[in-house]
Amino acid sequence: MSSIVDVNLSLDSALFLDLDGTLADLSPDRNSIRIPPATERNLLEIFDSLSGAVAIVSGRDIDDLAIRVPEALWRIGNHGAFVLAPGESGRTFPSLIDPAIIDDVKRRCAELGLDLEVKKTSIAIHYRSTPELESASHGLLARYAGQDSEYLLEAGKMVAELKVRNVGKGKAIEERMRQAPFAGRLPLFLGDDVTDEDAYPVINRLGGVSIKVGAPPSLATTFASSPAEVRQWLEQQAAALHTL
Structure with a gap:
């Protein structure tokens, strides 16, 4: 190494x-x-x-x-x-995320007390300060990702992120x-x-x-x-x- x-x-x-x-x-x-x-x-x-x-x-x-x-x-x-x-x-620069998805995720994050970051090509939920919400963070975004979706879900360091594909x-x-x-x-x-x-x-x-x-x-x-x-x-x- x-x-x-x-x-x-x-x-x-x-x-x-x-x-x-x-x-x-x-x-x-x-x-x-x-x-x-x-x-x-x-x-x-x-x-x-x-x-x-x-x-x-x-x-x-x-x-x-x-x-x-x-x-x-x-x-x-x-x-x-x-x-x-x-x-x-x-x-x-333009936003590439569907506004309807942004609105839905914002509402759900507010209900659960999740730390949301909206970017132009992704939506990220940070749980560094609330590690007990890891599963909820990934679960909330997973509904928008999938093989046939234009979005994919990635797990970073204490963050779940829904990203536009091909970026x-x-x-x-x-x-x-x-x-x-x-x-x-x-x-x-x-x-x-x-x-x-x-x-x-x-x-x-x-x-x-x-x-x-x-x-x-x-x-x-x-x-x-x-x-x-x-x-x-x-x-x-x-x-x-x-x-x-």
């Missing part, structure tokens, strides 16, 4: 990173999660060294992601569905890798959750390095112990790239 400490960026790397649980520590209050200022500076330094080939790829709604990530970076939200280029802001981080990264400034580079992707697993085979096939924050099992080839280790690694890589 390879460790992130054995991985080094080069000037022809392309870096993709998840936010929650990868760059920033998880918290019961998802609204409090931010990238630490020192890590933001390291990311911007790496962005300059890699000629702009750095992207944050998150399941967060693109509007939410935009307020948590420096505007100078690529921001890919909604599990890869929507992209903001460096410097881009104020763009409007994923792997697909989004593959699309970026066909375009400047990512094309022709060796990709690295760092993630931590079930929703990151579809990206690892893409990275592996492209000859890059797939890194999971956490323990196996995973389709990733390399592992980091915690977001703190990721942040330390980024600090080291930012400094090392300056010498190349």
Whole structure:
């Protein structure tokens, strides 16, 4: 099993990173999660060294992601569905979830006291603060998912999420890798959750390095112990790239 400490960026790397649980520590209050200022500076330094080939790829709604990530970076939200280029802001993205489903889930969540997050391509119920509601959370959303449905149900870290099909981080990264400034580079992707697993085979096939924050099992080839280790690694890589 390879460790992130054995991985080094080069000037022809392309870096993709998840936010929650990868760059920033998880918290019961998802609204409090931010990238630490020192890590933001390291990311911007790496962005300059890699000629702009750095992207944050998150399941967060693109509007939410935009307020948590420096505007100078690529921001890919909604599990890869929507992209903001460096410097881009104020763009409007459509919701892909049936409004009737949103209204029904909102009503049921209010009745059960569930923590609901409505995004443009998914509906997520968080139960980190109420783990006893795990079964109720998954059961509520399961009625809308199925083999013949346009939605699928995924289980993440203390979250049940109903997602639009054919949206994923792997697909989004593959699309970026066909375009400047990512094309022709060796990709690295760092993630931590079930929703990151579809990206690892893409990275592996492209000859890059797939890194999971956490323990196996995973389709990733390399592992980091915690977001703190990721942040330390980024600090080291930012400094090392300056010498190349």
